[in-house]
Amino acid sequence: MTTEHGGHAAPANATEYIQHHLSHLKNADATINLDTFWVSAILGLVFIGVFAMAARRATPGVPGKLQNFVEWIMELVNDTVNSAFHAKSAVIAPLAITIFVWVWLMNAMDFLPVDLLPKVLEFFGVYKLRVVPTADVNHTFGMSIGVLLCIIGFSIKAKGVGGWGKELFTAPFHAHGIAAIFLAPVNFIFQMLELLAKPISLSLRLFGNMYAGELIFILIALLPWWAQWLLGGPWAIFHILIVTLQAFVFMALTVVYLSLAVEKH
Numbered sequence: 001m002t003t004e005h006g007g008h009a010a011p012a013n014a015t016e017y018i019q020h021h022l023s024h025l026k027n028a029d030a031t032i033n034l035d036t037f038w039v040s041a042i043l044g045l046v047f048i049g050v051f052a053m054a055a056r057r058a059t060p061g062v063p064g065k066l067q068n069f070v071e072w073i074m075e076l077v078n079d080t081v082n083s084a085f086h087a088k089s090a091v092i093a094p095l096a097i098t099i100f101v102w103v104w105l106m107n108a109m110d111f112l113p114v115d116l117l118p119k120v121l122e123f124f125g126v127y128k129l130r131v132v133p134t135a136d137v138n139h140t141f142g143m144s145i146g147v148l149l150c151i152i153g154f155s156i157k158a159k160g161v162g163g164w165g166k167e168l169f170t171a172p173f174h175a176h177g178i179a180a181i182f183l184a185p186v187n188f189i190f191q192m193l194e195l196l197a198k199p200i201s202l203s204l205r206l207f208g209n210m211y212a213g214e215l216i217f218i219l220i221a222l223l224p225w226w227a228q229w230l231l232g233g234p235w236a237i238f239h240i241l242i243v244t245l246q247a248f249v250f251m252a253l254t255v256v257y258l259s260l261a262v263e264k265h
Helices: 014-021 034-057 065-084 092-111 116-122 137-170 178-221 225-262
Strands: 003-005 008-010
Antiparallel strands (some): 003 008
8 A cells, every 4th residue: 555645656564665765766768777877976976076176185294184084095995905916007006996985985875864865856756766876786797897897908918818818728727738628618617707706796795785784774764763773873883894894895806806817827
């Protein structure tokens, strides 16, 4: 059973409430999750704007709070890159910083009250909205496909097309003579499985953790107001760790995968 509210059917029970909050805002053809696209794009612009502002305001003297914060993030990411990536690349550090901060911002949308932005957008005729892009498996898979393309690109740049192609058919079983011919298909299958497993594990790990966190916040929102504060506060504090850890893990694994891509086997 539903009730009419502002020209749309408002959730009337817990099941409909959950279904409503897990429904995406889609385009006319229902092929694109517009909320995922626009929230992630806006947060990407926020990241660029904040870091650009910090760069413009940077001083060699006593740094301000924003400069200190940005430098702390850059040192954290730079230490991770230096410990995991031993080749030379002008791309890897900026890529790692972008991944960490962008994913963290998208994860952190989970801290907003569940009904806040959906209620605000109802005044503009928008009745469906999911504000956590990383709780959308399409988005996490999209990011992981980008990582996969980087892995292939780094491999080709480090080994050449011929060297990378040869590696696909000779590793992990480095045989010689007739044995190499028979093991070539097996090597290729193992290489493809390893290559595809990386983006799949990246995407599902991030999606699973953020989807679960989003669902728990939705369930907490169904409780009486006093129980929401009692349970929501501790969970939000614990979720800070999850949000940060998942952003760091996605970034760190990307760096590790790219480091493996440039190593000669």
